[in-house]
Amino acid sequence: MTDERGQRRIRSDGQATRRRLLDAAAREFADHGIAGARVDRIAEQARANKSQLYSHFPSKEALFDAVLAEHVDALTDTAPLTPHDLPGYAVRLYDAYLADPALVRLATWNRLERRPTGALFPGSHDSTKIAALVERQADATLTPDIDAEDIHSMVIAMAMTWSAASITTTGTASEGQQIHHRRRSSLREAVRRAFVDRPDV
Known part of the structure; x- marks a missing residue:
């Protein structure tokens, strides 16, 4: 025994x-x-x-x-949605994709082999995130002219511009910090101009 x-x-x-x-x-x-x-x-x-x-x-x-669930959970912990600071959220996503390129590759394989259309992660907590963005639209923090669900999708796509899924340039952690600083600044400004009504937010 x-x-x-x-x-x-x-x-x-x-x-x-x-x-x-x-x-x-x-x-x-x-x-x-x-x-x-x-x-x-x-x-x-x-x-x-x-x-x-x-x-x-x-x-x-x-x-x-x-494996995929573990990586997605880690991303949620590392880069939680901050609806009051959408540009900062996009930059944190950029850093998370840079630190864990396997996440993007796993998600891409999931899309290619299992879910060619529709939501990539059905049953996720996206509805809570969308509701938080709607609240920010109601108080004029975010532009009300674009659907909150579309804002969420586009911010994620913008943050993935230099990820392992990029069809233009895939960044790596070995690149110089000056390059990453430039990309973070560009991403932050692009998200602010696209979705944030008040430039001081």
């Missing part, structure tokens, strides 16, 4: 294995997509076996879902 200390060790080992699997899967999915990813490569990179992988995740698709 396993004592309490042994059970804690087993749980700890299981959590560590799950962590390694998620990290290895993030790299694999970002590089190869869902169809191209191989569970044997993920298990090998995680210093685990396929049996351990499937004990944590019932399928490769479920593993992808867990």
Whole structure:
């Protein structure tokens, strides 16, 4: 019979294995997509076996879902929507995409392989964000001439201008800070001019 200390060790080992699997899967999915990813490569990179992988995740698709959800949650924590400071929100998104390019690649694979149309993340908390933007429109902080849902979508797209999904230029953290400063300033000003009614906001 396993004592309490042994059970804690087993749980700890299981959590560590799950962590390694998620990290290895993030790299694999970002590089190869869902169809191209191989569970044997993920298990090998995680210093685990396929049996351990499937004990944590019932399928490769479920593993992808867990990886993507973790990255999206991290983005929400790093760059929460600030409807009173939409330009600042866009800049924080830029920094988050720069720091975690895997997130954009995972989202792109999700779009290409699973959701070619419609909302990329159905059932997300976007409705709460949209409502917050509507409130800012009501107090004249944001332009009322553009639908709040469209404002939300366009700000995200603007922040992704130099992301891993860009069809023009993809920025990297290794670029000089002067370049990033210029892009942040351009993004901040573009969002302000497009959506903020009062220039002092």
